[in-house]
Amino acid sequence: MTLIATQSLTKTYGGRVTALSDLTLSVEPGIVGLVGANGAGKSTFIKILLGLLAPTSGQARVLDLDPVTDAEAVRARVGYMPEHDCLPPDLSAAEFVTHLGRMSGLPKTVARERASEALRHVGLYEERYRQIGGYSTGMKQRVKLAQALVHDPDLLLLDEPTNGLDPAGRDAMLALIQRIGAEFGISVVVCSHLLGEVERICDALVAIDGGRLLRSDHISAMTTATDVLAVEVSEGTEELAARLAELGLPVRRDGRMLLVPLADEQTYDRILRAVAELDLPLHRLDQRRHRVAELFAPRETVSVN
């Protein structure tokens, strides 16, 4: 089954601002990262999937349903966590999530049970009886996730779930999302402008920029194509670059570092040998993080391999 499929999906606001243009993609179930800079069209894309916005042209299918004509059926099977603040301060999390469970059609007692379950799964225990207004940002994000989870959806749409969280909170949230995708058996679409964190948990990645599709692929396919070793020496950077080029390694300068595509395990050895032969003080040699970020840079690194 295809999770999400779009066919030349286009959305323009007022005929002038283009939020999405000619987006055609197809995503399999699993954890999907939807990455793009602010204003790239991520939120618009999600709202179209929910049937909250109608596309200007083209079409979308979610869980094999059309969100334009079958919005109700789509919404019954999808959980949505918005980016912005969406919690009433003077209700307790337990009451609020129960209420929204009933809004999804859960019978009264089931809604209460599942609300407690959902809040427990996101890591809120006794606090759930306190008013939301007194919660920290991290707890609020958890409540937002819990309300998206309460009616046991088949697909979760999470818009910037790590917004406003500190590094520990981000890690906890990402671990939670990974658990939902892997253990709960619920497909997840995670929107983020931070590639580094999304690529850690996703099976597939969709990158959009200015409303256009940059790339849509399995994460493994992307990272192998863009694995890069960063070499930094305290002195003699030019010498090393020349030597590596002689050895047939395509070197690229990036500030004080040299970037070498990681072809195979031998690349490490060849670089180390070159550094040793030139007797240079090696500062660092590591596999570069945020590899997928290269997608947004000029396409050189991708075309190198």
Add this chain to the structure above:
Amino acid sequence: MSTETTTPAPAGVIHDIGYQRYAGARLGRRYVAGSLYVHGLRTAFGFGRSAKAKIFPWLIVAIVAVVAAGLAAVRSQIGEVVLTYAQFADAMSWLVIFFVAVVAPELVSRDLRSGVLPLYFSRPLHRADYVLAKLAALITAVWLLLGGPQLLMFAGAAFTTDKGMGGVWDEVLDLLPGLAYAAIWAVVFASIGLLVASLTGKRAFAAGGVVAVFLMTTPIVGVLMVMPSTTVNRLAGLASPSSLVQGVGVWLFEEWLVTDTPTGIGVGRFGPVYGAAALLLIVACVGLLLARYRKVASA
């Protein structure tokens, strides 16, 4: 290093029974809208909310209840009907204004303010159902506010009547127009109040707006009332929601509403005009409310 514990597993693991999928019933549109209606009605009286949210609604409830109890007591002691059921609703109208001014923002402005609408509308809840459930909740709340005390008065009168079952039946015939009149108050005031409150997320502004709409229009009626033309005098009540409802009341329930003193406004042969105007006002308010929510929180 540490003493032996009898529980081998860490506490956290015991709680973790894993995620359970839900395969049970998912109820339809009627249940969802009904739940929202009940939730709204509870919200109106501060149930399931903080103690602070209960103060104002229950203060008003207490006032009308005390007035009704007083009237019932006077009736049973002296045997004099100070206010009929319909007149009671009339006399309490200014309290209804404040009640609507407080409760309508609680129902809709809060949702706008806290940004909770995207959570509602990303569920299988229709936008129109949201609006109608909230409106129905407010109408019911206002009707209960006016009708409940009437029942109290009825109970007082029915138990002290000396004419047996016939006397009770007479009371019922008096009570029904009173309850119907209260319903007209409720529908008109709730529609206007909810529309005004839905325009802003700030509760204080919304409350002020509601009071302003009801009270600012009253002087216009006063000015029109002293105009030299009788026709203008008769139609003056159309200018304000309160006098509009009174006009409809006089048209439909003159027997119960206008006793010895000419309290309200004379509508003459313009009764149907008042009726049509009230109907038009309600339809316009509901239409505008639906239009308001067609766009909100989607972009």
